[in-house]
Amino acid sequence: MTATIIDGKAAAAALRARVGTLAEAFTADSGRKPGLAVVLVGEDAASSVYVRNKGKATLAANMASFEHRLPADTSQAELIALVDALNRDDKVDGILVQLPLPDQLDAQAVLTRIDPEKDVDGFHPVNAGRLATGLNGFVPCTPLGCLMLLRDQLGELAGLNAVVVGRSNIVGKPMAALLTAADCTVTIAHSRTRNLAAHLAHADIVVAAVGRAKFVKGEWIKPGATVIDVGINRTEDGLVGDVDFEGAASVAAAITPVPGGVGPMTIACLLRNTLVAAHRRTGIVLDA
Ligand code: NDP
Numbered sequence: 001m002t003a004t005i006i007d008g009k010a011a012a013a014a015l016r017a018r019v020g021t022l023a024e025a026f027t028a029d030s031g032r033k034p035g036l037a038v039v040l041v042g043e044d045a046a047s048s049v050y051v052r053n054k055g056k057a058t059l060a061a062n063m064a065s066f067e068h069r070l071p072a073d074t075s076q077a078e079l080i081a082l083v084d085a086l087n088r089d090d091k092v093d094g095i096l097v098q099l100p101l102p103d104q105l106d107a108q109a110v111l112t113r114i115d116p117e118k119d120v121d122g123f124h125p126v127n128a129g130r131l132a133t134g135l136n137g138f139v140p141c142t143p144l145g146c147l148m149l150l151r152d153q154l155g156e157l158a159g160l161n162a163v164v165v166g167r168s169n170i171v172g173k174p175m176a177a178l179l180t181a182a183d184c185t186v187t188i189a190h191s192r193t194r195n196l197a198a199h200l201a202h203a204d205i206v207v208a209a210v211g212r213a214k215f216v217k218g219e220w221i222k223p224g225a226t227v228i229d230v231g232i233n234r235t236e237d238g239l240v241g242d243v244d245f246e247g248a249a250s251v252a253a254a255i256t257p258v259p260g261g262v263g264p265m266t267i268a269c270l271l272r273n274t275l276v277a278a279h280r281r282t283g284i285v286l287d288a
Contacts, residue, residue, distance in 0.1 A: 003227075004254040006149055012264035015148070016061055019271045022288055023062040026278055034278035035064040036094040036120065036270070037086045041079065041105065042072035047098045054096070054267060061271045066092060072102050079105060080113055087115040093281055094120030094274035117281060120273035123170065131177045138273050143175035145265025146207055146228045147182065153226055153254050154205075158183035161202050165189045165216060165242070166209035171230055175207050196220065208242040218247020227255040230262050 027033050036058045040051045051067065058065035068082060079097075086095045095118045101107045111119075116126040122138040130137030150157060162184040166172035172188060179186045187199050200206060200220040206227045208216045213233035221227060231242025241258030249255050256262055279286040 003249040003252040004153075005249070006153060006228075006254050006256045006261060008145075008149060008256055008261040009264045011149060011152060012145075012268040015265070015268040016057065016271060018288070019268070019275050020061040022275055022286065023278075025287065026275065026282075026284060027062065029284050030278075030282050032091060033062060033064040034093050034274050035066060035091045036096065036274045037066040037068065037089075037092045039068045039070065039079070039082060039086075039095070039097045041070045041074050041098075042102050044100070047100075051098055054270065057267050057271060058274070061275075063271065063274060064091065074102075074105070076105055076109070079110055083110060083113045087113075087118065092118065093278040094118055094270075096121050096270065118277060120270060120277055122174065122273070128169065128174070131174055131181075134181060138277070139178065140170050140174045141266045141269035141273065142171050142209075142230060142262060143178055143207075144269045144273075146175060146230065146262055147178045148269070149228060149256065149262070149265060150205060150226060157205070160184050160204040161187070162205035162207065163187045163189055163199050163203035164207045164209070165196065166207075166211070166230070168209065171209035172207075175209065179205070179207075206243075210242040212242055213240045214242070214244040216243040216248065218244050218249075218251055221248045221251045223251050224253045225251070227252045228262060229256050229258050231258060232263065 023034050038051050038054050055065045055067050086092050095114050097110055111123045116124045119127050119138050122140040127137040131139055162179045164172050164176045167188050167190045176186050176188045189196050197220040203222055204225055209230040213235050227248050229241035229243040233240050239259050
């Protein structure tokens, strides 16, 4: 069997286009564009590229982009003061602080300072709590994008066995919460899991968010499973995911490639969350 390759680029382009149209309607109703502020501290090369891409995508989706680049030696007080100013700024609907932050800064304290109603990354403990308890909030962009790809591929997810490999606050845990809310039977695997292969043997859905190149082997995948590879690993062979793509593609029903799978959905979901934030903050109903 050869798996369907899930085209995250196409799905993301479609979502960005929808968001762009709805952003125009918001501007017509409110007299201003939805606004996303992105804060980058320091010169990390990968982060700098991410921030530039987010800015471009924001403008292309008919939204306002506010980029704040601070020097690497920025103090905690200076960064908190910027977050406070963005919290107060009515033109700003979403605030994203690009991680990782330089060592002298306390990332958790910064993320917790962001107004939860502007927390379009969904990392604030209030939004994590809302997700865990089934309340409306902001869901982290990467797992949200994964869920959208799964729904496109599988439709109804109820009753399916899902194994999420990884339990980080930004991917694994919110992914497991979303799949639980979608009525999957969810297993969360991590570095202390015994016999991962035995868990994966029952998985109709596999989400790999480990951070290790080609870690999930093709022979561990249940025939006919849907495999979502979140991993981005830079190797001598270029960018590779957390799944052995060739091996898994020969048994799975569908699989995301790296690059071109989950990655593009992450930015599209960030724009979507910003659009939702703009509507919630102004009370304008999102007609989607
Ligand atoms: P973290 O390093 O925060 O978490 C990795 C998780 O994998 C941990 O829970 C860890 O377990 C688990 N793990 C490590 N080794 C093993 C093992 N041998 N067996 C089972 N589980 C293991 O990573 P992130 O969640 O932030 O990111 C994961 C990957 O996704 C990375 O490659 C990252 O680059 C990529 N990523 C991609 C994004 C995108 O837009 N496509 C966005 C965000 C991340 P434990 O908790 O026990 O340590």
